[in-house]
Amino acid sequence: MPMSTVTGETGSGCGAGEWSAAESVVISRAVRNAPSVHNTRPWSLALHGRTAELRERPTVLVQHDPDGRDRRLSCGAALVNLVLAIRGLGRTAEVAFGSSAGLVTATVTATGRAEPSEVERRRSGAVLDRRSCRQAFDGTGLPARTRDALLEAVEAPGVTGRWISGAEETLGVARLLTYAARAFRDNAEYQRELSSWTTTTGEGLRREGFGEQGLAAVGLATGRTRLPDEFALAARMQREAVLVVGVQPEGPVDQVRAGAAVEQAWLEATSRGLAASVITQPLHLTEVRSGLAAGLGLVGAPQALMRFGAQVGR
Ligand SMILES: Cc1cc2nc3c(=O)[nH]c(=O)nc-3n(C[C@H](O)[C@H](O)[C@H](O)COP(=O)(O)O)c2cc1C
Structure with a gap:
């Protein structure tokens, strides 16, 4: 049987050892709803027999993501949605990583049957509800057990999470972030690329969802962003719950794993009714990455910042 590519389409298959059309729809919809850098969805998905193959696609964001780190993080997020969709169908999901022409592939084999765990059920139920929320949050009242659950969701082999806490630490991070935002805001070529991915309707990075x-x-600075000073930013950050996700070592597959960890935490938050968003833009400046790692004493290389909280005004 020829391999059916289902990025945005429905795969075919009807035998006992193949995905049914309905299953293909469930799987491709879950993958499509994964978060991705600039909403580029830098992957392709192919279903064959009882396997699903996710391939990194060489979408090049020359200005934003020249090394492809965000692309691989995005593939990790898509992989989580893929695995959760398969688990939600009551099948086992074994993941094997490979690479072809320098691009990561993840093959998920689903030949067995097994009911999803309570956590898998809850997170898979959140896949279609997850969104980037870039409004103000209130994370001050996040109970310790919720913070622990989010941290636990991020932790995976090589991947660690670290909450930013305390006035001094927050101010140090705010300084790095305002520095990065200014650099990106004032970079005309960077802004040209960002606006080419920005739309007001339909596909792409939706302008109406941008934070003001x-x-x-600061986490997605455009040419129009009004930047707060570092003290104002630090004060706002202290009202949110901000997590740094790092990975060690930092090979391509490790970056996919880090992206998977980010999505696990995001879905965990969504399933608990919390708002969240992910920020990587500042981490594309080497000095910000190293400043963050040194300032926070991180074990791994920073991959993403995640912000969580209850949406203000709800
Ligand atoms: C690897 C990665 C990097 C991202 N970086 C940023 C970022 O720096 N700033 C931001 O506001 N959103 C960022 N996002 C969020 C995406 O813009 C968002 O997922 C995409 O536009 C789809 O929208 P949705 O999350 O609401 O489905 C990132 C997402 C991923 C997966």
């Missing part, structure tokens, strides 16, 4: 204040604005 605080960390969300």
